[in-house]
Amino acid sequence: MMMGDWFFWAVLSACFAALTAIFAKIGVNGIDSDFATLIRTILIACILAPFIWLTGKWSNPLVLPVRSLSFLGLSAMATGASWVCYFRALQLGEASKVAPIDKFSLVLVALFACFFLGERLSLREWAGIALVATGVLVLAIKR
Template identity: 70%
Template sequence: MASSYTWFYWAILSAIFAALTAIFAKVGISNVNSDVATLIRTAIIFVILSVYIWLTRQWQNPLTLKASTWIFLGLSGLATGASWVCYFRALQIGEASKVAPVDKFSLVLVAIFATIFLGERPAPKDWLGIALVASGVLVLAFKR
């Protein structure tokens, strides 16, 4: 497997686990406040990642990281937390088959933000795919 395609396999696994997340969360939040559910999920993630990092000997002293790394990882953590709170609230009151696709509108926003802030330049065929995703989100979000 060429290393240039390794990202794709990890991304496919991410999509599979994200789909399972929506299904498991929808069932799991039926009898609990969505914010409490988010806290429980976060605690489990913390434990699992801690064990994984320890077992794979990937520990790195966080005090040796640059300030900019801390700032951007902190901002990412804040955005993740806000996203999870909103996602679980939406799942609690909406259908998973509608909530999850709308949540994936983030793909469109990532492309736009990456162009603006990171200087990435998606090809025209990429923009076509991104526009199709945006169209699909709109169709799924407003179906009756």
């Protein structure tokens, strides 16, 4: 597996996402979940800004295409809404139950990618998505 391989980065993303759930569950203990989301967002910006600048990746955002800025804005709003809901769920529930249900987004991404982006999944990929959906349902059903 090469460092430029998308799969490598996707696995790292999954690992960091798992740590996010654990750290967030501990972090929201005793504070408002919305405030915790704000603190997390500020910290992310404080970490990412110097990283972008130090690696020479900074460019003037005002010269970016309007379409790109618009969709990045929509993505930011969706991310913010997701984080607010996720932190609230973590504050109210167990991380081992909240995080897998949050991953129902995998099923929605597949559906949205087909509908909005014209992506086509194979039968094998649809079977995997169906398994994920089934797993979420198993976790969501009360015992």
